Amino acid sequence: MQHSLSKKRLVSYRILVFFGFVLAIVWLLPIIGVVMASLRPYNEIIDGWWRFDELHVSLKNYEYVLFQTTIPMIRPLVNSLFSSIFGALIPALFGTMAAYAFTRHYIPGKTVVTVIILCLMAIPGQMIAIPVFQRINAIGLLDTYTGVILMNTVTSLPWIIFFMMNVIKGQSISIEEAARIDGASDYQVFVHIVLPQSLPALASVVILQFVWSWNSFFWPLIIVYDMDKLMATQVIPMLRGQFYTNWGALSAAALLVMGIPILIFLLFQNIFIQGSVGFADEK
């Protein structure tokens, strides 16, 4: 009896493993297709990348999109890298500073401000797009990296403040109080106690925010238009021709742009999973 039950369980477990793999393969196929198309000449993939009558693998498409097209991808990739690093570090710093004061200091009207920030977190970007465009234009930041970094900062500050508020709330206040009795100022407490304790959480914030800045498209589209300043995501729609699309080149460019987020995701999977489950669930 016991034996047959465990045997039955083993069979159903194997069926589950099978379905799990089928699902994962189906989900992976679109990306495999892009990889295949990027590595093979146009005439081999035009009738489907899964046909292998002829197989010539080369990096020609990459060479072409990186250096030879009208908009060589190398420059936009560097632009995106630069803007995303600052677009992650600046909001992480400002957000943590605000979160510290919000958790530990007296602020009049704290609840109201918190609720407003919480509402703004989910507001559609479209709702602020026009005035933001006009203001960025007015202060001379149109068509600059600073403008893009500014908008990456603005749109991420609400969630970073909330995330870091929960983190700091979870830290023991007694060390801070002890330091204060020894005469430490707010800045010293923040730099020498709060920041070091928050470092793991802060690393998560920077990693997630880097990827989200890298992936962002709407704000760069509105803010940056000079060919030398385009972000990598902006180049992708430009490669799509109206009548003719070079699939090989488009796939290679797509892979270059999604390669970095995918790599970061594979290295730090847990951070992404916690990030999407939401800070609301964290204690």
Add this chain to the structure above:
Amino acid sequence: MNRKLRIETLVFILPALLIIFFFMFLPMLESLNASFHANDGTGSFVGLKNYIGIFKDPAFINLKALLEGKQPFGAMINSLNWILIHLPLSMILGLICALIMIKLPKYKYLRSVIFLGMVIPGVITGVVTQFLFEKSSGMVSNFFGFLGVVSLYKSWFAHADTALLALIFTSVWVWTGYSMIVFLSALTTIPQSFIEAALLDGANSPQIFWFIKLPFLKSSMRTVVVMSIINELTSFDMVYSSTYGGPGGASNVLGLQMYLESFRYTRFGTGAAIATIMTVIAAIPIYINVRNTIRNRG
């Protein structure tokens, strides 16, 4: 705690709060205000004229096409359709994936594969759409060709009746990973003793799912619904990079229509009015989200 606002406190909060105030809070009110003002640059107050104009615009709602049942229905209808089709599909698929993956703790990388779509840029998802639904080189269209479904063996995004569906299905491919992860985290909170007790009482798998697992999933379902609706309503990147709303507006959505009005035709009043309508629709999910977050924080 000292009940006095100190200079030090201001140094900590002002950088973040000033940025949020000038580039988020104020713009939100300015958009609302702009939606009641003229497009022509004079900025004169026109009341609800922009809103009335939107609802008369076939690019927003095309009643005639809707009655005939032939695209383009307009951006508003397409966005609502997007929610209606996308939400149940991505939730059910995500739930199925979660129920399978929870039993396979040894194969965590399978979860990562399904989640992968969530970390790639939306513009790339647009490229993937084209790649899946192109007639000769696309997997989905070729699959239907293989099955002998001639009507779907075509470039989906080049035909008015299928362009929007191609986008929605690709988006489901992305968001299934999200709902799977949220459901998985809820499933892990179910005490194993509950399930064992039910098994001892002779409960079968459907009963365990219905009476034990589903109640535990209720709050995460709310999370998925809220986050999905906000995302579906504002989808822009993948539409822009794949169909640009075409052909003939058949896959136009609110996010794109707002962009076109504001930044292509520079009709800021109309653009702001569309944005306001989007925000009003999103208000209910945003409210639920805010309420849940406050409740969870205790």
